[in-house]
Amino acid sequence: MKLLVIKIETSHEVEDALSIFAQDNLNALGVESRKRSDFEQAGWLHDSTVVEMDDIKDLPEDMQFMAYFDEEADKDALVKKFSDKLEELKGYGLSIGEAEISTNYIADQDWNTAWQKYYHVIDFSRHLAIVPEWEDYKPAFKDQQLIKLDPGLAFGTGNHKTTQLAMMGLERAMIKPMSVVDVGTGSGILAIAASKLGATDVLATDISDESMTAAKQNSALNDLTNIRVQKTSLLADVEGKFDIIVANILAEILLDLIPQMDAHLNEGGQIIFSGIDYLQLPKIEKSLDEDGFKIDLTMKQGRWIGLAITRKDK
Numbered sequence: 001m002k003l004l005v006i007k008i009e010t011s012h013e014v015e016d017a018l019s020i021f022a023q024d025n026l027n028a029l030g031v032e033s034r035k036r037s038d039f040e041q042a043g044w045l046h047d048s049t050v051v052e053m054d055d056i057k058d059l060p061e062d063m064q065f066m067a068y069f070d071e072e073a074d075k076d077a078l079v080k081k082f083s084d085k086l087e088e089l090k091g092y093g094l095s096i097g098e099a100e101i102s103t104n105y106i107a108d109q110d111w112n113t114a115w116q117k118y119y120h121v122i123d124f125s126r127h128l129a130i131v132p133e134w135e136d137y138k139p140a141f142k143d144q145q146l147i148k149l150d151p152g153l154a155f156g157t158g159n160h161k162t163t164q165l166a167m168m169g170l171e172r173a174m175i176k177p178m179s180v181v182d183v184g185t186g187s188g189i190l191a192i193a194a195s196k197l198g199a200t201d202v203l204a205t206d207i208s209d210e211s212m213t214a215a216k217q218n219s220a221l222n223d224l225t226n227i228r229v230q231k232t233s234l235l236a237d238v239e240g241k242f243d244i245i246v247a248n249i250l251a252e253i254l255l256d257l258i259p260q261m262d263a264h265l266n267e268g269g270q271i272i273f274s275g276i277d278y279l280q281l282p283k284i285e286k287s288l289d290e291d292g293f294k295i296d297l298t299m300k301q302g303r304w305i306g307l308a309i310t311r312k313d314k
């Protein structure tokens with residue numbers, strides 16, 4: 001199989017917005033950002049990485065964003081959508097750099113192996129480290145839990161700030177063994193984090209087939225047997241109640257999740273949201289308030305907001 005690659009010479013200021021737009025709105029099979037600064041630093045950040053100057057000579061001054069689609073996808077329509085999105089982002093006052101868009105086709109195999117070179121261990125916290133399947137890692141604390149991961153074509157390498165906000169929320173919430181539902185699981189990273197942090201049982205849901213496959217494979221890679229996966233939209237076909245609901249999805253989609261939450265949350269249960277652009281926060285706050293929820297903690301990284309939420313006191 002071949003893949004259509006859409007390559008944009010742009011600015012790091014729009015990295016997150018393009019990444020989410022490509023995956024959630026255009027159903028990209030994968031995205032990749034190559035920042036000159038990351039490549040130049042890689043040599044000293046990761047002893048094992050040798051940066052070939054040939055690899056970076058064609059990079060723009062700031063960032064090259066790449067989105068991967070099925071070869072059958074409508075190339076011209078996608079280019080137009082990216083171009084419109086860049087204009088919209090520029091309208092918000094963000095730098096879009098050169099904003100040059102080009103396209104080409106590559107063999108699927110090339111992409112799957114090419115990006116592995118730039119994906120390394122994330123020593124996330126005292127309790128969790130994310131370790132790509134092909135890397136060796138020795139934790140500084142012997143009880144630090146390792147999340148082994150091969151994200152494949154699904155979202156969720158652990159590199160994204162929204163994933164990290166959700167993981168922080170999970171660490172804070174899991175004060176005893178609890179049941180968890182991970183809505184929009186992608187690679188399964190948050191479901192695996194929950195299980196490793198001591199969840200009793202975890203349900204991982206997503207609407208995409210790639211996510212179902214990746215979440216199952218990654219659960220197996222971590223020898224976890226208490227994660228079930230279910231293909232459904234949000235909590236639509238989900239049965240039962242949970243102690244923790246975690247969801248890292250765009251704000252527009254979280255707005256549809258909020259009315260479903262009460263029926264699936266145990267007494268004293270907690271909710272963790274991530275994936276909210278700070279400009280969208282007021283809409284989320286209003287909807288939570290109307291549905292009987294309150295925000296206990298607000299976390300922020302760059303433009304992204306994470307929330308810890310509980311039911312309002314009766």
Ligand SMILES: C[S@@+](CC[C@H](N)C(=O)[O-])C[C@H]1O[C@@H](n2cnc3c(N)ncnc32)[C@H](O)[C@@H]1O
Binds near residue numbers: 163183188190207253
């Ligand atoms: C931003 S990714 C998060 C992946 C992973 N949980 C993480 O934190 O890195 C959002 C995920 O939500 C899924 N998604 C989007 N709309 C959804 C819906 N209506 N129901 C379930 N999953 C959905 C996407 O397929 C994608 O895997």
